[in-house]
Amino acid sequence: MTGPEGVVRAAFGDEAVVAASVRLPGGASRETWALDVVTPDGGRHELILRLDSPGAAPEAGAGLAAEARLMRAAAGAGVPVPRIISCAESYILMTRVPGETIPRKILRDDAYAAARPRLARQCGQALAAIHRMPLSALPALPAAQERQDPLLQWREVLDQLGEPHPVFELALRRLAGTRPRGRRRTVVHGDFRNGNLIVGAEGIRAVLDWELAHAGDPLEDLGWLCVKAWRFGSPLPVGGFGSYGELVNAYEEAGGQAVDRDALRWWETFGVLKWGVICVMQTMRHLRGGASSVELAAIGRRVCENEWDLLRLLRERPGT
Secondary structure, X not given: OOHHHHHHHHHHOOOOEEEEEEEEOXXXXXXXXXXXEEOOOXXXXXXXXXXXXXXXXXXXXOOHHHHHHHHHHHHHHOOOOOOEEEEEOOEEEEEOOXXXXXXXXXXXXXXXXXXXXXXXXXXHHHHHHHOOOOHHHOOOOOHHHHOOOHHXXXXXXXXXXXXXXXXXXXXXXXXXXXXXXXXXXXXXXXXXXXXXXXXXXXXXXXXXXXXXXXXXXXXXHHHHHOOHHHHOOOOOOXXXXXXXXXXXXXXXXXXXXXXXXXXXXXXXXXXXXXXHHHHHHHHHHHHXXXXXXXXXXXXXXXXXXXXXXXXXXHHHOOOO
């Protein structure tokens, strides 16, 4: 089975017709297609197909079949996600959810003015649902990888880059010395932020991009959502659309465990550090010849922005 037509015929039968198909931008090792499918009974289906590109190296994180299992488990837990039509190791076919994912439009366009005040609370509710998903929904990993310390993981990544970044070194030491007590381990989405949410006039319609899901501290997700990079110029700390209180109160009311605010700030600081190191990684891909890309080159300026944000966060931490 190759290409969108083969996937559609396997899901809907040989008489199904792909009436329209558009390949969406992004992704070197995976293709994403928007498909309109017509079936013999006259039904019309608006779909998204994620497909492994032939010969491409696999992406980090869960494979497509594992990602589909996660999304089905998420739906069962009450998380808004696209409905999976069919899947295999090489593809996921799912419903196409209408709405917007571009953060600057979500934060500025009049079409989402009524949604914006609701988004922080809806994020808290969605995260509480994610964190009650069964751990068995996650793909099996080797024991050493399953229990890997995230702070040590990003320390090793920074060391391997061979680039001097004193602010990142300071943040790593400070975070190691102020680590909050261990919490329960839950499913962690891994990239829950503005940009991976489909938003309509009424608010969140779907949570996307589950390939980085893993077992960990649930506050990792809440802290990542609060990273300054995902505010896109807005002064509001939660995704650029809400307050810490709105997020935390909704999370706790929806069944999430009580949130320690110092621990949340620790995970927000960790998220800024992580994003800063990722920016270095992306820039090095361009500078060292791994991929020639203006976009990767431009992301280098984000490194110093994250260093500034880290210094601010470290200064604000109690007792530092």
